[in-house]
Amino acid sequence: MTTTADPHTTGGKMLSPVLAGAPRPMRGDAARNRARVLDAARAAFSEDGADVQMEQIARRAGVGVGTLYRNFPTKQALIAELAQRWIDERVEIADEALAMPDPAGAFGWFVRRTAEDMASDAGLCHLFSDLPDNGCPIESILGERTERLLARARDAGAIRDDLSVSDFQAILGGLSAAIARTEKWELFAEMLITGLRAPAPCP
Amino acid sequence: MTTTADPHTTGGKMLSPVLAGAPRPMRGDAARNRARVLDAARAAFSEDGADVQMEQIARRAGVGVGTLYRNFPTKQALIAELAQRWIDERVEIADEALAMPDPAGAFGWFVRRTAEDMASDAGLCHLFSDLPDNGCPIESILGERTERLLARARDAGAIRDDLSVSDFQAILGGLSAAIARTEKWELFAEMLITGLRAPAPCP
DNA sequence: TTTGAAGTGGAAGTCGAATTCCGCTTCCGG
DNA sequence: CCGGAAGCGGAATTCGACTTCCACTTCAAA
Numbered sequence: 147m148t149t150t151a152d153p154h155t156t157g158g159k160m161l162s163p164v165l166a167g168a169p170r171p172m173r174g175d176a177a178r179n180r181a182r183v184l185d186a187a188r189a190a191f192s193e194d195g196a197d198v199q200m201e202q203i204a205r206r207a208g209v210g211v212g213t214l215y216r217n218f219p220t221k222q223a224l225i226a227e228l229a230q231r232w233i234d235e236r237v238e239i240a241d242e243a244l245a246m247p248d249p250a251g252a253f254g255w256f257v258r259r260t261a262e263d264m265a266s267d268a269g270l271c272h273l274f275s276d277l278p279d280n281g282c283p284i285e286s287i288l289g290e291r292t293e294r295l296l297a298r299a300r301d302a303g304a305i306r307d308d309l310s311v312s313d314f315q316a317i318l319g320g321l322s323a324a325i326a327r328t329e330k331w332e333l334f335a336e337m338l339i340t341g342l343r344a345p346a347p348c349p
Numbered sequence: 350m351t352t353t354a355d356p357h358t359t360g361g362k363m364l365s366p367v368l369a370g371a372p373r374p375m376r377g378d379a380a381r382n383r384a385r386v387l388d389a390a391r392a393a394f395s396e397d398g399a400d401v402q403m404e405q406i407a408r409r410a411g412v413g414v415g416t417l418y419r420n421f422p423t424k425q426a427l428i429a430e431l432a433q434r435w436i437d438e439r440v441e442i443a444d445e446a447l448a449m450p451d452p453a454g455a456f457g458w459f460v461r462r463t464a465e466d467m468a469s470d471a472g473l474c475h476l477f478s479d480l481p482d483n484g485c486p487i488e489s490i491l492g493e494r495t496e497r498l499l500a501r502a503r504d505a506g507a508i509r510d511d512l513s514v515s516d517f518q519a520i521l522g523g524l525s526a527a528i529a530r531t532e533k534w535e536l537f538a539e540m541l542i543t544g545l546r547a548p549a550p551c552p
Numbered sequence: 553t554t555t556g557a558a559g560t561g562g563a564a565g566t567c568g569a570a571t572t573c574c575g576c577t578t579c580c581g582g
Numbered sequence: 583c584c585g586g587a588a589g590c591g592g593a594a595t596t597c598g599a600c601t602t603c604c605a606c607t608t609c610a611a612a
Contacts, residue, residue, distance in 0.1 A: 172558090173557095173608090174609075174610090175558095175559075175560095175608075175609070176559060176560095199599065200599080200600065200601085201599090201600090204562095209560075209561080210561030211561075212559090212561055212601095212603085212604095215602080216560080221600070275530075308536070309536075312530075312531060313536060316530035316531045316533070317537070319526050319527055319529075320524060320527030320530075320537070322526075323526035323527075324520050324526075325523075326522075328519045333511070333516060334519075334523070337541075339544075340544045340546070340548070341540035341541060341544025341545075342544075345539075376579060376580085376587095376589065377580090378578075378579070379588075379589060382589085382590085400569095402568090402569060402570085403569075403570060403571085404570090404592090412590075414571080414592065415573085415574095415589090415590060415591055415592065416589075419590080423571085424569095424570070424571095553612100554611105554612090555610100555611095555612095556610105557608105557609090557610100557611105558607105559608070560604105560605105560606080560607070560608085561606090563602105565600105565603090567599090567600085567601100568597105568598100568599090568600100569596105569597090569598095569599105570596085570597080570598100571594105571595085571597090572596085573592105574591105574592105574594105575591100576589105577588105577589080578587105578588085578590085579587090579589085580584105580586100580588100581584105582585100
Protein backbone atom coordinates (compact mmCIF):
# COMPACT_ATOMS: atom_id res chain seq x y z
CA MET A 147 0.00 0.00 0.00
CA THR A 148 1.93 2.98 -1.19
CA THR A 149 0.27 4.99 -3.88
CA THR A 150 -3.41 5.28 -3.09
CA ALA A 151 -4.47 8.48 -1.38
CA ASP A 152 -5.75 8.11 2.17
CA PRO A 153 -8.55 10.34 3.30
CA HIS A 154 -7.53 13.11 5.68
CA THR A 155 -4.20 13.19 4.05
CA THR A 156 -4.87 16.43 2.28
CA GLY A 157 -6.63 19.74 2.89
CA GLY A 158 -7.56 21.36 6.22
CA LYS A 159 -5.96 24.41 7.70
CA MET A 160 -2.79 24.04 9.67
CA LEU A 161 -3.27 24.57 13.37
CA SER A 162 0.22 23.98 14.69
CA PRO A 163 3.29 26.12 13.96
CA VAL A 164 4.54 23.52 11.51
CA LEU A 165 4.11 25.35 8.23
CA ALA A 166 3.49 22.61 5.67
CA GLY A 167 3.94 18.87 5.33
CA ALA A 168 2.18 16.11 7.24
CA PRO A 169 -1.39 17.35 7.52
CA ARG A 170 -2.23 15.92 10.92
CA PRO A 171 -2.35 12.15 11.26
CA MET A 172 -5.55 10.14 11.42
CA ARG A 173 -6.94 9.64 14.87
CA GLY A 174 -5.85 6.37 16.42
CA ASP A 175 -9.18 4.63 16.63
CA ALA A 176 -10.08 5.78 13.16
CA ALA A 177 -7.00 4.14 11.72
CA ARG A 178 -7.90 0.98 13.57
CA ASN A 179 -11.36 1.04 12.06
CA ARG A 180 -10.01 1.62 8.61
CA ALA A 181 -7.86 -1.46 8.94
CA ARG A 182 -10.77 -3.52 10.24
CA VAL A 183 -12.89 -2.49 7.31
CA LEU A 184 -10.19 -3.46 4.87
CA ASP A 185 -9.82 -6.86 6.46
CA ALA A 186 -13.54 -7.44 6.59
CA ALA A 187 -13.86 -6.43 2.97
CA ARG A 188 -11.12 -8.78 1.91
CA ALA A 189 -12.77 -11.66 3.71
CA ALA A 190 -16.24 -10.80 2.52
CA PHE A 191 -15.27 -10.42 -1.12
CA SER A 192 -13.28 -13.56 -1.23
CA GLU A 193 -16.10 -15.52 0.37
CA ASP A 194 -19.09 -14.13 -1.43
CA GLY A 195 -17.76 -12.50 -4.57
CA ALA A 196 -18.18 -8.97 -5.81
CA ASP A 197 -21.83 -8.78 -4.92
CA VAL A 198 -21.50 -8.49 -1.18
CA GLN A 199 -23.32 -5.45 0.09
CA MET A 200 -21.54 -2.58 1.68
CA GLU A 201 -23.68 -3.01 4.76
CA GLN A 202 -22.52 -6.59 5.22
CA ILE A 203 -18.93 -5.52 5.03
CA ALA A 204 -19.60 -2.83 7.58
CA ARG A 205 -21.34 -5.21 9.93
CA ARG A 206 -18.55 -7.72 9.53
CA ALA A 207 -16.05 -5.04 10.45
CA GLY A 208 -18.17 -4.05 13.42
CA VAL A 209 -18.76 -0.50 12.23
CA GLY A 210 -21.61 1.40 10.63
CA VAL A 211 -21.83 2.05 6.92
CA GLY A 212 -21.11 5.69 7.62
CA THR A 213 -17.67 4.81 8.88
CA LEU A 214 -17.07 2.62 5.89
CA TYR A 215 -17.92 5.46 3.55
CA ARG A 216 -15.79 7.91 5.47
CA ASN A 217 -12.79 5.79 4.58
CA PHE A 218 -13.77 4.70 1.10
CA PRO A 219 -16.04 7.08 -0.71
CA THR A 220 -17.21 4.35 -3.05
CA LYS A 221 -17.49 0.61 -3.30
CA GLN A 222 -15.25 0.87 -6.31
CA ALA A 223 -12.67 2.70 -4.25
CA LEU A 224 -12.71 -0.01 -1.63
CA ILE A 225 -12.12 -2.66 -4.24
CA ALA A 226 -9.39 -0.57 -5.80
CA GLU A 227 -7.58 -0.38 -2.50
CA LEU A 228 -7.75 -4.13 -2.14
CA ALA A 229 -6.49 -4.53 -5.68
CA GLN A 230 -3.65 -2.18 -4.89
CA ARG A 231 -2.57 -4.33 -2.00
CA TRP A 232 -2.68 -7.47 -4.09
CA ILE A 233 -0.59 -5.85 -6.78
CA ASP A 234 1.98 -4.56 -4.30
CA GLU A 235 2.25 -8.06 -2.93
CA ARG A 236 2.67 -9.39 -6.44
CA VAL A 237 5.46 -6.96 -7.16
CA GLU A 238 7.31 -8.15 -4.10
CA ILE A 239 6.96 -11.77 -5.17
CA ALA A 240 8.16 -10.91 -8.63
CA ASP A 241 11.20 -9.16 -7.21
CA GLU A 242 11.98 -12.18 -5.14
CA ALA A 243 11.81 -14.30 -8.25
CA LEU A 244 14.02 -11.90 -10.15
CA ALA A 245 16.63 -12.25 -7.44
CA MET A 246 16.93 -15.97 -8.08
CA PRO A 247 19.89 -17.14 -10.12
CA ASP A 248 18.08 -19.69 -12.27
CA PRO A 249 15.69 -17.99 -14.73
CA ALA A 250 13.65 -21.07 -15.53
CA GLY A 251 13.32 -22.01 -11.90
CA ALA A 252 12.38 -18.46 -11.00
CA PHE A 253 9.63 -18.43 -13.58
CA GLY A 254 8.20 -21.70 -12.34
CA TRP A 255 8.44 -20.55 -8.78
CA PHE A 256 6.58 -17.35 -9.59
CA VAL A 257 3.78 -19.19 -11.33
CA ARG A 258 3.40 -21.69 -8.51
CA ARG A 259 3.49 -19.03 -5.88
CA THR A 260 0.92 -16.94 -7.69
CA ALA A 261 -1.39 -19.92 -8.08
CA GLU A 262 -1.03 -20.68 -4.41
CA ASP A 263 -1.82 -17.12 -3.40
CA MET A 264 -4.80 -17.09 -5.71
CA ALA A 265 -6.10 -20.27 -4.15
CA SER A 266 -6.14 -18.58 -0.77
CA ASP A 267 -8.05 -15.61 -2.14
CA ALA A 268 -9.63 -16.82 -5.32
CA GLY A 269 -12.74 -14.71 -5.21
CA LEU A 270 -10.72 -11.66 -4.43
CA CYS A 271 -8.26 -11.68 -7.28
CA HIS A 272 -10.97 -12.83 -9.62
CA LEU A 273 -12.76 -9.63 -8.83
CA PHE A 274 -10.06 -7.28 -9.98
CA SER A 275 -10.88 -7.98 -13.57
CA ASP A 276 -13.79 -5.58 -13.26
CA LEU A 277 -11.48 -2.71 -12.39
CA PRO A 278 -10.88 0.00 -14.91
CA ASP A 279 -7.87 -1.36 -16.70
CA ASN A 280 -6.93 2.07 -17.83
CA GLY A 281 -3.18 2.12 -18.02
CA CYS A 282 -2.78 3.01 -14.40
CA PRO A 283 0.88 3.32 -13.36
CA ILE A 284 0.40 0.67 -10.73
CA GLU A 285 -0.29 -2.01 -13.27
CA SER A 286 2.68 -0.95 -15.29
CA ILE A 287 5.09 -1.35 -12.42
CA LEU A 288 4.00 -4.96 -12.15
CA GLY A 289 4.00 -5.30 -15.90
CA GLU A 290 7.59 -4.21 -15.96
CA ARG A 291 8.57 -6.93 -13.48
CA THR A 292 6.63 -9.51 -15.40
CA GLU A 293 8.33 -8.39 -18.57
CA ARG A 294 11.76 -9.01 -17.10
CA LEU A 295 10.70 -12.32 -15.60
CA LEU A 296 9.47 -13.52 -18.96
CA ALA A 297 12.46 -12.19 -20.84
CA ARG A 298 14.88 -14.02 -18.60
CA ALA A 299 12.97 -17.26 -18.89
CA ARG A 300 12.71 -16.84 -22.62
CA ASP A 301 16.41 -16.19 -23.05
CA ALA A 302 17.10 -19.30 -21.04
CA GLY A 303 14.92 -21.25 -23.43
CA ALA A 304 12.50 -22.17 -20.68
CA ILE A 305 9.39 -20.84 -22.36
CA ARG A 306 8.07 -20.45 -25.86
CA ASP A 307 9.13 -17.19 -27.42
CA ASP A 308 5.80 -16.05 -28.72
CA LEU A 309 4.45 -15.31 -25.27
CA SER A 310 3.85 -11.61 -24.66
CA VAL A 311 3.32 -10.01 -21.30
CA SER A 312 -0.32 -9.38 -22.04
CA ASP A 313 -0.81 -12.97 -23.10
CA PHE A 314 0.74 -14.07 -19.87
CA GLN A 315 -1.48 -11.77 -17.87
CA ALA A 316 -4.51 -13.09 -19.68
CA ILE A 317 -3.36 -16.55 -18.73
CA LEU A 318 -3.06 -15.57 -15.10
CA GLY A 319 -6.59 -14.24 -15.35
CA GLY A 320 -7.67 -17.63 -16.61
CA LEU A 321 -5.75 -19.28 -13.83
CA SER A 322 -7.64 -17.34 -11.19
CA ALA A 323 -10.94 -18.27 -12.82
CA ALA A 324 -9.99 -21.92 -12.86
CA ILE A 325 -8.82 -21.83 -9.28
CA ALA A 326 -12.07 -20.17 -8.28
CA ARG A 327 -13.83 -23.37 -9.32
CA THR A 328 -11.58 -25.96 -7.78
CA GLU A 329 -8.64 -25.23 -5.62
CA LYS A 330 -6.35 -27.65 -7.39
CA TRP A 331 -3.77 -24.93 -7.81
CA GLU A 332 -0.82 -27.28 -7.93
CA LEU A 333 -2.23 -29.15 -10.88
CA PHE A 334 -3.01 -25.94 -12.70
CA ALA A 335 0.38 -24.43 -12.03
CA GLU A 336 2.12 -27.55 -13.26
CA MET A 337 -0.04 -27.55 -16.33
CA LEU A 338 0.81 -23.95 -17.08
CA ILE A 339 4.52 -24.35 -16.63
CA THR A 340 4.56 -27.38 -18.88
CA GLY A 341 2.25 -25.81 -21.41
CA LEU A 342 4.31 -22.67 -21.72
CA ARG A 343 7.52 -24.53 -22.34
CA ALA A 344 9.02 -24.04 -25.78
CA PRO A 345 7.37 -26.45 -28.20
CA ALA A 346 9.00 -29.65 -29.46
CA PRO A 347 11.69 -29.97 -26.81
CA CYS A 348 12.32 -33.69 -27.37
CA PRO A 349 12.60 -34.62 -31.02
CA MET B 350 -32.58 -26.71 -27.25
CA THR B 351 -34.52 -29.65 -25.95
CA THR B 352 -35.23 -29.58 -22.27
CA THR B 353 -36.19 -26.05 -21.30
CA ALA B 354 -39.91 -25.39 -21.03
CA ASP B 355 -41.33 -22.98 -23.54
CA PRO B 356 -44.11 -20.67 -22.48
CA HIS B 357 -47.53 -21.54 -23.84
CA THR B 358 -46.50 -25.10 -23.94
CA THR B 359 -48.69 -26.02 -21.00
CA GLY B 360 -52.09 -25.19 -19.60
CA GLY B 361 -55.11 -23.73 -21.38
CA LYS B 362 -58.30 -25.56 -22.17
CA MET B 363 -58.50 -27.61 -25.30
CA LEU B 364 -60.72 -26.07 -27.96
CA SER B 365 -60.39 -28.60 -30.73
CA PRO B 366 -61.62 -32.20 -30.62
CA VAL B 367 -58.08 -33.42 -30.06
CA LEU B 368 -58.27 -34.59 -26.48
CA ALA B 369 -54.79 -34.16 -25.10
CA GLY B 370 -51.23 -33.67 -26.34
CA ALA B 371 -49.83 -30.65 -28.19
CA PRO B 372 -51.47 -27.72 -26.38
CA ARG B 373 -51.87 -25.41 -29.35
CA PRO B 374 -48.67 -24.17 -30.99
CA MET B 375 -47.33 -20.66 -30.50
CA ARG B 376 -48.66 -18.11 -32.92
CA GLY B 377 -46.39 -17.67 -35.90
CA ASP B 378 -45.30 -14.10 -35.33
CA ALA B 379 -44.78 -14.77 -31.67
CA ALA B 380 -42.36 -17.57 -32.42
CA ARG B 381 -40.51 -15.26 -34.77
CA ASN B 382 -40.21 -12.67 -32.03
CA ARG B 383 -38.99 -15.20 -29.55
CA ALA B 384 -36.22 -16.16 -31.92
CA ARG B 385 -35.31 -12.53 -32.55
CA VAL B 386 -35.06 -11.88 -28.84
CA LEU B 387 -32.81 -14.86 -28.37
CA ASP B 388 -30.51 -13.71 -31.13
CA ALA B 389 -30.44 -10.14 -29.88
CA ALA B 390 -29.68 -11.34 -26.38
CA ARG B 391 -26.84 -13.51 -27.58
CA ALA B 392 -25.31 -10.62 -29.47
CA ALA B 393 -25.88 -8.11 -26.69
CA PHE B 394 -24.42 -10.30 -23.97
CA SER B 395 -21.39 -11.26 -25.94
CA GLU B 396 -20.71 -7.63 -26.81
CA ASP B 397 -21.41 -5.94 -23.52
CA GLY B 398 -21.25 -8.64 -20.88
CA ALA B 399 -23.83 -9.64 -18.33
CA ASP B 400 -24.79 -6.09 -17.45
CA VAL B 401 -26.76 -5.24 -20.56
CA GLN B 402 -30.21 -4.03 -19.67
CA MET B 403 -33.29 -5.92 -20.62
CA GLU B 404 -34.56 -2.87 -22.43
CA GLN B 405 -31.50 -2.77 -24.66
CA ILE B 406 -31.97 -6.37 -25.60
CA ALA B 407 -35.60 -5.67 -26.38
CA ARG B 408 -34.77 -2.64 -28.49
CA ARG B 409 -32.09 -4.60 -30.30
CA ALA B 410 -34.62 -7.29 -31.07
CA GLY B 411 -37.10 -4.69 -32.25
CA VAL B 412 -39.70 -5.54 -29.64
CA GLY B 413 -40.94 -4.03 -26.39
CA VAL B 414 -39.82 -5.26 -22.99
CA GLY B 415 -43.25 -6.68 -22.49
CA THR B 416 -42.71 -9.11 -25.31
CA LEU B 417 -39.34 -10.03 -23.94
CA TYR B 418 -40.82 -10.83 -20.56
CA ARG B 419 -43.66 -12.79 -22.12
CA ASN B 420 -41.08 -15.21 -23.47
CA PHE B 421 -38.59 -15.19 -20.62
CA PRO B 422 -40.07 -14.42 -17.23
CA THR B 423 -36.71 -13.36 -15.88
CA LYS B 424 -33.34 -12.15 -17.02
CA GLN B 425 -31.93 -15.23 -15.39
CA ALA B 426 -34.25 -17.39 -17.48
CA LEU B 427 -33.08 -15.72 -20.65
CA ILE B 428 -29.49 -16.38 -19.78
CA ALA B 429 -30.33 -19.95 -18.86
CA GLU B 430 -31.85 -20.52 -22.28
CA LEU B 431 -28.72 -19.19 -23.92
CA ALA B 432 -26.62 -21.42 -21.73
CA GLN B 433 -28.76 -24.35 -22.72
CA ARG B 434 -28.07 -23.71 -26.37
CA TRP B 435 -24.36 -23.44 -25.78
CA ILE B 436 -24.35 -26.72 -23.91
CA ASP B 437 -26.36 -28.50 -26.58
CA GLU B 438 -23.86 -27.27 -29.12
CA ARG B 439 -21.05 -28.51 -26.94
CA VAL B 440 -22.60 -31.93 -26.68
CA GLU B 441 -22.74 -32.16 -30.45
CA ILE B 442 -19.10 -31.20 -30.76
CA ALA B 443 -18.17 -33.75 -28.14
CA ASP B 444 -20.04 -36.43 -30.00
CA GLU B 445 -18.22 -35.52 -33.16
CA ALA B 446 -14.95 -35.89 -31.32
CA LEU B 447 -16.01 -39.22 -29.87
CA ALA B 448 -16.65 -40.48 -33.37
CA MET B 449 -13.03 -39.92 -34.34
CA PRO B 450 -10.78 -42.97 -34.41
CA ASP B 451 -7.73 -41.38 -32.80
CA PRO B 452 -8.38 -40.61 -29.09
CA ALA B 453 -5.49 -38.19 -28.67
CA GLY B 454 -6.33 -36.33 -31.82
CA ALA B 455 -9.97 -36.19 -30.85
CA PHE B 456 -9.11 -34.67 -27.50
CA GLY B 457 -6.92 -32.03 -29.08
CA TRP B 458 -9.53 -31.29 -31.67
CA PHE B 459 -12.19 -30.85 -29.02
CA VAL B 460 -10.05 -28.44 -27.03
CA ARG B 461 -9.13 -26.39 -30.06
CA ARG B 462 -12.67 -26.30 -31.30
CA THR B 463 -13.97 -25.23 -27.91
CA ALA B 464 -11.38 -22.48 -27.65
CA GLU B 465 -12.31 -21.26 -31.09
CA ASP B 466 -16.01 -21.22 -30.28
CA MET B 467 -15.29 -19.39 -27.07
CA ALA B 468 -13.31 -16.78 -28.92
CA SER B 469 -16.31 -16.03 -31.09
CA ASP B 470 -18.55 -15.63 -28.07
CA ALA B 471 -16.22 -14.95 -25.20
CA GLY B 472 -18.49 -12.72 -23.21
CA LEU B 473 -21.31 -15.14 -23.58
CA CYS B 474 -19.71 -18.31 -22.32
CA HIS B 475 -17.93 -16.35 -19.64
CA LEU B 476 -21.32 -15.39 -18.36
CA PHE B 477 -22.59 -18.88 -17.75
CA SER B 478 -20.37 -19.21 -14.73
CA ASP B 479 -22.90 -17.13 -12.82
CA LEU B 480 -25.60 -19.72 -13.41
CA PRO B 481 -26.75 -21.91 -10.59
CA ASP B 482 -24.44 -24.85 -11.01
CA ASN B 483 -26.84 -27.07 -9.15
CA GLY B 484 -26.43 -30.51 -10.60
CA CYS B 485 -28.88 -29.89 -13.38
CA PRO B 486 -29.29 -32.88 -15.69
CA ILE B 487 -28.21 -30.80 -18.64
CA GLU B 488 -24.74 -30.38 -17.25
CA SER B 489 -24.49 -34.04 -16.57
CA ILE B 490 -25.23 -35.04 -20.14
CA LEU B 491 -22.27 -32.95 -21.23
CA GLY B 492 -20.26 -34.22 -18.30
CA GLU B 493 -20.86 -37.74 -19.46
CA ARG B 494 -19.48 -36.96 -22.92
CA THR B 495 -16.51 -35.20 -21.42
CA GLU B 496 -15.90 -38.15 -19.18
CA ARG B 497 -15.67 -40.50 -22.14
CA LEU B 498 -13.51 -38.09 -24.10
CA LEU B 499 -11.06 -37.85 -21.24
CA ALA B 500 -11.10 -41.56 -20.55
CA ARG B 501 -10.25 -42.39 -24.13
CA ALA B 502 -7.42 -39.89 -24.23
CA ARG B 503 -6.14 -41.12 -20.90
CA ASP B 504 -6.17 -44.75 -21.96
CA ALA B 505 -4.25 -43.77 -25.05
CA GLY B 506 -1.66 -42.13 -22.81
CA ALA B 507 -2.32 -38.74 -24.33
CA ILE B 508 -3.06 -36.93 -21.10
CA ARG B 509 -2.00 -37.13 -17.49
CA ASP B 510 -4.07 -39.55 -15.51
CA ASP B 511 -4.84 -37.35 -12.54
CA LEU B 512 -7.18 -35.16 -14.51
CA SER B 513 -10.79 -35.44 -13.39
CA VAL B 514 -13.78 -34.20 -15.33
CA SER B 515 -14.39 -31.41 -12.88
CA ASP B 516 -10.77 -30.33 -13.09
CA PHE B 517 -11.09 -30.25 -16.82
CA GLN B 518 -14.25 -28.21 -16.65
CA ALA B 519 -12.58 -25.77 -14.29
CA ILE B 520 -9.81 -25.48 -16.84
CA LEU B 521 -12.28 -24.74 -19.59
CA GLY B 522 -13.70 -22.05 -17.34
CA GLY B 523 -10.24 -20.59 -17.04
CA LEU B 524 -9.82 -20.84 -20.77
CA SER B 525 -12.90 -18.75 -21.39
CA ALA B 526 -11.69 -16.14 -18.92
CA ALA B 527 -8.33 -15.96 -20.63
CA ILE B 528 -9.90 -15.75 -24.07
CA ALA B 529 -12.16 -12.97 -22.85
CA ARG B 530 -9.01 -10.88 -22.35
CA THR B 531 -7.17 -11.59 -25.52
CA GLU B 532 -8.48 -13.64 -28.36
CA LYS B 533 -5.32 -15.65 -28.81
CA TRP B 534 -7.29 -18.86 -28.63
CA GLU B 535 -4.84 -20.85 -30.69
CA LEU B 536 -2.01 -20.11 -28.33
CA PHE B 537 -4.12 -20.98 -25.33
CA ALA B 538 -5.42 -24.19 -26.84
CA GLU B 539 -1.91 -25.31 -27.74
CA MET B 540 -0.77 -24.47 -24.26
CA LEU B 541 -3.53 -26.52 -22.73
CA ILE B 542 -3.01 -29.54 -24.89
CA THR B 543 0.68 -29.52 -24.16
CA GLY B 544 0.19 -28.83 -20.51
CA LEU B 545 -2.25 -31.66 -20.03
CA ARG B 546 0.00 -34.21 -21.64
CA ALA B 547 1.23 -36.92 -19.29
CA PRO B 548 4.31 -35.66 -17.42
CA ALA B 549 7.88 -36.69 -18.26
CA PRO B 550 7.27 -37.82 -21.84
CA CYS B 551 10.93 -37.58 -22.87
CA PRO B 552 13.27 -39.12 -20.31
C1' DT C 553 -10.63 18.58 32.99
C1' DT C 554 -12.33 21.00 29.31
C1' DT C 555 -13.29 21.57 24.61
C1' DG C 556 -14.11 21.13 19.97
C1' DA C 557 -12.50 18.75 16.01
C1' DA C 558 -12.72 14.13 14.36
C1' DG C 559 -15.18 10.19 14.07
C1' DT C 560 -19.48 7.28 14.45
C1' DG C 561 -23.90 4.70 13.49
C1' DG C 562 -27.66 3.81 11.00
C1' DA C 563 -32.08 5.78 9.29
C1' DA C 564 -33.50 7.93 5.20
C1' DG C 565 -32.78 9.36 0.34
C1' DT C 566 -31.55 8.32 -4.39
C1' DC C 567 -31.21 6.01 -8.42
C1' DG C 568 -30.84 2.61 -11.83
C1' DA C 569 -32.51 -1.64 -13.52
C1' DA C 570 -35.83 -5.49 -13.37
C1' DT C 571 -40.54 -6.60 -13.69
C1' DT C 572 -45.60 -5.79 -13.96
C1' DC C 573 -49.80 -4.06 -16.01
C1' DC C 574 -53.13 -3.08 -19.22
C1' DG C 575 -55.38 -0.87 -23.24
C1' DC C 576 -54.49 -1.56 -28.01
C1' DT C 577 -53.20 -4.50 -32.19
C1' DT C 578 -52.57 -8.62 -34.84
C1' DC C 579 -53.35 -13.23 -36.14
C1' DC C 580 -56.25 -17.00 -37.67
C1' DG C 581 -60.16 -20.59 -37.45
C1' DG C 582 -64.78 -20.70 -38.94
C1' DC D 583 -64.98 -11.13 -43.33
C1' DC D 584 -65.63 -11.51 -37.97
C1' DG D 585 -64.73 -12.44 -33.30
C1' DG D 586 -61.97 -13.04 -29.88
C1' DA D 587 -57.86 -15.22 -28.11
C1' DA D 588 -53.01 -14.37 -28.30
C1' DG D 589 -49.63 -11.15 -28.48
C1' DC D 590 -47.66 -6.40 -28.21
C1' DG D 591 -45.48 -1.99 -26.48
C1' DG D 592 -43.87 0.81 -23.21
C1' DA D 593 -45.28 3.75 -19.23
C1' DA D 594 -45.49 2.99 -14.44
C1' DT D 595 -44.19 0.36 -10.42
C1' DT D 596 -41.15 -2.19 -7.44
C1' DC D 597 -37.09 -3.37 -5.49
C1' DG D 598 -32.64 -3.58 -3.99
C1' DA D 599 -28.32 -1.65 -3.87
C1' DC D 600 -25.29 2.35 -2.95
C1' DT D 601 -24.60 6.73 -0.80
C1' DT D 602 -25.74 10.87 2.03
C1' DC D 603 -26.79 13.17 6.24
C1' DC D 604 -26.65 14.61 10.77
C1' DA D 605 -27.33 14.34 15.86
C1' DC D 606 -24.50 12.09 18.96
C1' DT D 607 -20.02 10.13 20.95
C1' DT D 608 -15.03 9.82 21.49
C1' DC D 609 -10.42 11.18 21.34
C1' DA D 610 -6.53 13.96 22.58
C1' DA D 611 -4.26 18.62 22.91
C1' DA D 612 -3.87 22.36 26.07
